[in-house]
Amino acid sequence: MIEAVGLTKRYGRTVAVDNLSFTVKPGRVTGFLGPNGAGKSTTMRMILGLDRPDAGQVRIDGKTYHQLDRPLRTVGALLDAKWVHPNRSARAHLRWLARSNGLPNRRVGEVLELVGLTSVADRRAGGFSLGMSQRLGIAAALLGDPQILLFDEPVNGLDPEGIHWIRQLMKRLAAEGRTVFVSSHLLSEMAQTAQDLVVVGRGRLIAQCTTAEFVDTASETSVRVRSPQLDRLREVLLRKGYALHVEPGVDGNALVVTGSVTSEQVGEIAAEQDVVLHELSVRRGSLEEAFMRLTGDSVEYRTDGQGPAGPAAAGSEDLMVAGGVNR
Structure with a gap:
């Protein structure tokens, strides 16, 4: 388990991390999300003792990183x-790490095989592609068979097969009861991989909750309906005050009903009017939609011509309520 309490880090006048508290639990993949400049990398460095916080503390299974005998x-x-030293081979790099922590040399061969680098183990790491370097970094992280794992942008440089592999690896590690904490800008990957989220902006906590809670709370759910009597259903729904629009499609026009509405409600209205339905489906919001909505005030640089964004909205840290996002 990782427990951060009141973490604060300043660089001159810049506050990189601002009174940040969160918990990463074992047996789950927890995604660490935030816009550029949100303080994610600084936070991970403080977890590993590479940066010293100006206030607060972070503990790994109850200890600071520096208190771990063989980390x-x-x-x-x-x-x-x-x-990685560019003139060292992948095998030599891992052997050096293993020796520093009293790990057997056989473990080096095991992790090289696990990440698919056995055939290039004796090549200089300086000649590796970014994807190969990522695999070597993952091998180093797994070397001590640890219960806690931190990955910062682990899929950078990986091809589709590699992305699928690291996704399944993280899920498997969590299923074994390990704590997996991963930072990524690829929201589509996080939607498929992370069960929990810690979301930050401008160094402050925006939300800590499950991925499903985050998406359901911060994005819009709609109901899509197709019918040969679409005009009739549209009139009835409008009279009842529902917000909707017509959506053209290759399978014919459809109505998309938005707002506080369920498929059950739309289906019951159609049944009351003897309207035949060819489709009645729920469209849930995406992680990307939810992320953009909740972190919009925390973006450091915009692409809409407005230049740097203003300060984070007041009270954004108050979205945390009893371990979930404010409903």
Whole structure:
């Protein structure tokens, strides 16, 4: 388990992390999300003792990183895939790490095989592609068979097969009861991988909850309906005050009903009017939609011509309510 309490880090006048508290539980993949400049990398560095917080603390299974005797046996991390001496081979790099933490050499071969680098294990790491470097970094993180794992943008440089592999690996590690904390800008990947989320903006906590709660709370759900009597159904729904629009499609026009509405409500109205339905489906919002909505005030640089964004909206940190987002 990772427990951060009141973490604060300043660089001169810039507050990179601002009184940040959260918990990462074992047995789950927890996504760490936020716009550029939100303080994610700084937070991960403080977890690993690479940066010292100006206030607050973070503990790994009840201890600070510096209190761990052989840290690779407790926590493994990938923060910078290119943090390898370029003239060392992948095997030599891992052997050096293993020796520093009292790990057997056989473990080096095991993790090289696990990440698919056995055939290039004796090549210089400086000649590796970004994807190969990512795999080597993951091998280093897994070297001590730790119960806690931190990954910062682990899919950078990976091809589709590699992305699928790391997604399944993280899920498997969590299913084994390990704590998996992963930062990524690829929201589509996080939607498929992370069960829980910690979302930050401008160094402050925006939300900590399950991925499903985050999406359901911060994005819009709609109901799509197709019928040969679409005009009749549209008139009835409008009379009842529902917000809707017509959506053209290759399978014919459809009505999309938005707002506080359920498929059951639309279906019952259609039944009352003897309207035949060819489709009645629920469209749930996406993680990307929810993320953009809740972090819009925390974006450091905009692409709409407005330049740097203003300060985070007052009270954004108050979205945390009893471990979930404010409903």
